[in-house]
Amino acid sequence: MHVKHYVAVLVLAVATLAGALGVHADVVTDANARAADIASKYPGTPPAVRIMAIVQASVFEAVNSITGRYAPLRAKITAAPGSSVDAAVAAATRASLSKLMPALQAAIDADYQAALAPLPDGPARANGIAVGEQAAAAILAWRSEDGAAGPDQYRPHAAPGVYVPTLLPAVPHWGKRKPWVLGSGDQFRPAAPPALTSETWARDYNEVKAIGSKNSTQRTPEQTAIAKFWEATAPAVYWPVARSVGNGPGRDVTANARLLALAAMAMDDALIAVFDAKYTYNLWRPITAIRNGDNDGHDATERDAAWTPFIDTPMHPEYPCAHCIVSASLGAVLEAEIGGGPTPKLSSASSTAGGAVRTWNSVGEFTREVAVARIYDGVHYRNSSEVGTAMGKKIGELVAKGLPRATR
Numbered sequence: 449m450h451v452k453h454y455v456a457v458l459v460l461a462v463a464t465l466a467g468a469l470g471v472h473a474d475v476v477t478d479a480n481a482r483a484a485d486i487a488s489k490y491p492g493t494p495p496a497v498r499i500m501a502i503v504q505a506s507v508f509e510a511v512n513s514i515t516g517r518y519a520p521l522r523a524k525i526t527a528a529p530g531s532s533v534d535a536a537v538a539a540a541t542r543a544s545l546s547k548l549m550p551a552l553q554a555a556i557d558a559d560y561q562a563a564l565a566p567l568p569d570g571p572a573r574a575n576g577i578a579v580g581e582q583a584a585a586a587i588l589a590w591r592s593e594d595g596a597a598g599p600d601q602y603r604p605h606a607a608p609g610v611y612v613p614t615l616l617p618a619v620p621h622w623g624k625r626k627p628w629v630l631g632s633g634d635q636f637r638p639a640a641p642p643a644l645t646s647e648t649w650a651r652d653y654n655e656v657k658a659i660g661s662k663n664s665t666q667r668t669p670e671q672t673a674i675a676k677f678w679e680a681t682a683p684a685v686y687w688p689v690a691r692s693v694g695n696g697p698g699r700d701v702t703a704n705a706r707l708l709a710l711a712a713m714a715m716d717d718a719l720i721a722v723f724d725a726k727y728t729y730n731l732w733r734p735i736t737a738i739r740n741g742d743n744d745g746h747d748a749t750e751r752d753a754a755w756t757p758f759i760d761t762p763m764h765p766e767y768p769c770a771h772c773i774v775s776a777s778l779g780a781v782l783e784a785e786i787g788g789g790p791t792p793k794l795s796s797a798s799s800t801a802g803g804a805v806r807t808w809n810s811v812g813e814f815t816r817e818v819a820v821a822r823i824y825d826g827v828h829y830r831n832s833s834e835v836g837t838a839m840g841k842k843i844g845e846l847v848a849k850g851l852p853r854a855t856r
Contacts, residue, residue, distance in 0.1 A: 532576030539580025623724025660826025757826025772836030780844025
């Protein structure tokens with residue numbers, strides 16, 4: 449995954465999305481929107497997703513310490529009677545972001561002060577702040593040894609003396625991180641990708657070559673719009689989809705704190721799992737495969753020495769699709785939350801599509817679009833999209849079933 453940051457466009461996207469949805473946010477979903485915009489400024493999607501997982505786990509721990517509906521994630525915090533939930537959410541968000549993104553302290557503090565401004569001074573506010581800070585401290589301490597700061601020991605594959613590009617790939621250690629819910633990063637590791645001599649390989653090669661090239665004449669205008677939209681990978685493009693459910697009627701702050709924590713942990717665990725697989729198999733990207741199509745051993749694949757994908761290729765191995773696993777893990781959490789009830793219209797905006805808004809009538813429609821988008825982008829094969837989606841669904845279902853349990 450890679451990130452392009454357009455601050456002005458993000459502001460436009462948030463405003464446009466709010467108007468399109470008629471959003472009725474509560475303190476939890478409102479804080480999530482602000483935190484996601486800040487986290488999306490981190491230079492790298494996997495660390496940004498981890499930041500949001502820590503933020504949302506902290507917010508859940510803070511809210512739940514006051515309302516007491518669920519078992520805690522990590523540590524039992526005793527909240528004084530009458531502690532302000534609003535203050536707790538603001539403090540948990542600020543404390544976690546401040547630790548993880550100190551370079552943006554001014555923006556973090558501005559959001560914090562704006563959130564506290566409507567709350568009257570007094571014990572409720574002060575006690576809520578104390579709860580939020582304790583919650584963030586507990587989650588930060590828990591995740592401080594998850595391996596996110598592990599050494600980069602990636603060894604480029606090269607014959608002795610032969611030049612290879614010297615820019616190292618992204619987060620080769622990420623699959624070794626300690627997950628939130630998974631037993632380990634390889635718990636859902638898929639089978640190896642299709643052999644280069646297989647019909648599946650030839651099918652996928654020729655599809656992405658035709659439809660994913662920069663100047664493709666076979667990609668439709670709608671497919672191009674989808675490709676531009678999902679060039680965005682930062683958290684800000686995913687969280688509006690979760691808030692589409694959280695901002696539905698009849699929900700409360702505790703339910704939303706739990707929902708967003710589950711979604712955040714599922715997406716972070718999904719990236720741990722996908723990078724475990726990516727660096728296990730080290731499958732070449734379409735730009736490499738197509739420019740070397742005469743060396744793959746398949747008669748049905750023809751080389752194109754000048755082929756270029758629609759978007760810049762992310763700096764990590766191809767298999768499986770990371771966007772697909774993240775969207776499917778989020779989708780599985782949302783489906784578990786919706787249950788047998790009606791699905792609200794899901795929506796999001798994209799910084800890479802000029803703030804354009806897209807909507808989906810079902811979770812499946814959303815995850816399928818993300819999967820094909822990466823083929824239209826020219827950076828993934830269809831099999832990798834299918835495998836990534838299947839992995840994400842398993843991870844999201846596991847997280848949704850696993851925690852936290854209701855106590856009353």
